[in-house]
Amino acid sequence: MNTYSFDNIIERRGTGCVKWDEASEGVIPLWVADMDFAVAPAIQEAIRKRAEHPVFGYTFIQEDYYEAVISWFKRRHHWTIAREHILYTIGVVPAMSVAIKALTLPGEKVLFLSPDYNCFFSSVKNNGCEVVESVLRFHDDTRRFEVDWEDFEAKCADEKCTVFLLCNPHNPTGRVWTREELRQMSDICRRHQVRIVSDEIHCELVMPGHHFCPMGLIDETTIILNSPSKSFNIAGLQTANIICTDATTRRRLDRVININEVCDLNPFGPVALIAAYNESENWIDELNKYLWDNYTILCDFIGKNLPQWKVMPLEGTYLVWIDVSSCCDNVEAYCDKIMQKCKVWLNPGSMYGSTSGEGYLRINLACPKSTLQEALKRLTTI
Numbered sequence: 001m002n003t004y005s006f007d008n009i010i011e012r013r014g015t016g017c018v019k020w021d022e023a024s025e026g027v028i029p030l031w032v033a034d035m036d037f038a039v040a041p042a043i044q045e046a047i048r049k050r051a052e053h054p055v056f057g058y059t060f061i062q063e064d065y066y067e068a069v070i071s072w073f074k075r076r077h078h079w080t081i082a083r084e085h086i087l088y089t090i091g092v093v094p095a096m097s098v099a100i101k102a103l104t105l106p107g108e109k110v111l112f113l114s115p116d117y118n119c120f121f122s123s124v125k126n127n128g129c130e131v132v133e134s135v136l137r138f139h140d141d142t143r144r145f146e147v148d149w150e151d152f153e154a155k156c157a158d159e160k161c162t163v164f165l166l167c168n169p170h171n172p173t174g175r176v177w178t179r180e181e182l183r184q185m186s187d188i189c190r191r192h193q194v195r196i197v198s199d200e201i202h203c204e205l206v207m208p209g210h211h212f213c214p215m216g217l218i219d220e221t222t223i224i225l226n227s228p229s230k231s232f233n234i235a236g237l238q239t240a241n242i243i244c245t246d247a248t249t250r251r252r253l254d255r256v257i258n259i260n261e262v263c264d265l266n267p268f269g270p271v272a273l274i275a276a277y278n279e280s281e282n283w284i285d286e287l288n289k290y291l292w293d294n295y296t297i298l299c300d301f302i303g304k305n306l307p308q309w310k311v312m313p314l315e316g317t318y319l320v321w322i323d324v325s326s327c328c329d330n331v332e333a334y335c336d337k338i339m340q341k342c343k344v345w346l347n348p349g350s351m352y353g354s355t356s357g358e359g360y361l362r363i364n365l366a367c368p369k370s371t372l373q374e375a376l377k378r379l380t381t382i
């Protein structure tokens, strides 16, 4: 029994909800990365209170915002952030775009571990740079995806490669990188003067036995992108932070935030961030337990009923990566078939790397257990 109502079914259709309203009637959507859970009570209360004030004009970020960010990362992750190192913007993807524009010249190369979050590809290309993928390999002995260090270093050694864009924890493979792995990434990047940008939006979603380490603790020159949006289910409130210790780089980032016109937050985002970081720690702990239970249900069910699907270990995030290569040659067509026949919307792995993600699919398990169970039951009809 948990204190919060993660089991409650909340009707999201008819609210302009991307996840549900873009799905045809009768389809269970387990695709886009948001959760079907009510936000923490403190966040609801803070928003309600702010909404009672009838004016929603331009918003000024005050000290309590910075204090909430600093205090959270100190308490939860033993990472000390200085007030002046924080820049805010309207989302992690906009922050990514800002970082790439500020750190690269058009035509340069941005490296990332593939498969990777789909917006990494678009953001790099939209900023006139070239994508370079170092493909992760699943190791049967360690039961996890690992970096091919030789390949990673060879790609960093290319003088046109100026930025390594890291996803920590990693969407879509569910890896939570260890300190040793982060150290090795940092050592290689330093050797070849490659700047690290680390997207840490999933950092609160960590499963038992694993520990998130901010890349800023390993390498303080890293530019960190973060937000409570994913873990506290407030993505629609569009608030994110960039943490950068170096003053010259920070000035450039600040300039690009203005050039890209992503500098004004809405009046609700900061209110939600403060309530999340200051008052919702227990909610996150309970959420992680619930997600872990859902993962266990999924593994048991698939093991018994769809044994040809190989579920990858989930270390962090609520996105499960599943190897379905023995069932299909084209995962996009396979997901289309699942949608038509089973009425469940899943993401084809090819979205996250046309080669590296082929043969995989991604399931979002951040929903009430009964929804997950119904979707799993439907999947057996494929």
Ligand SMILES: Cc1ncc(COP(=O)(O)O)c(C=O)c1O
Pocket (backbone or CB within 6 Å): 033, 090, 091, 092, 093, 094, 117, 167, 171, 199, 201, 202, 227, 229, 235, 240
């Ligand atoms: C790794 C990663 N970064 C960023 C985002 C989206 O960030 P935002 O909505 O703040 O732009 C997502 C959403 O799924 C994500 O998985």
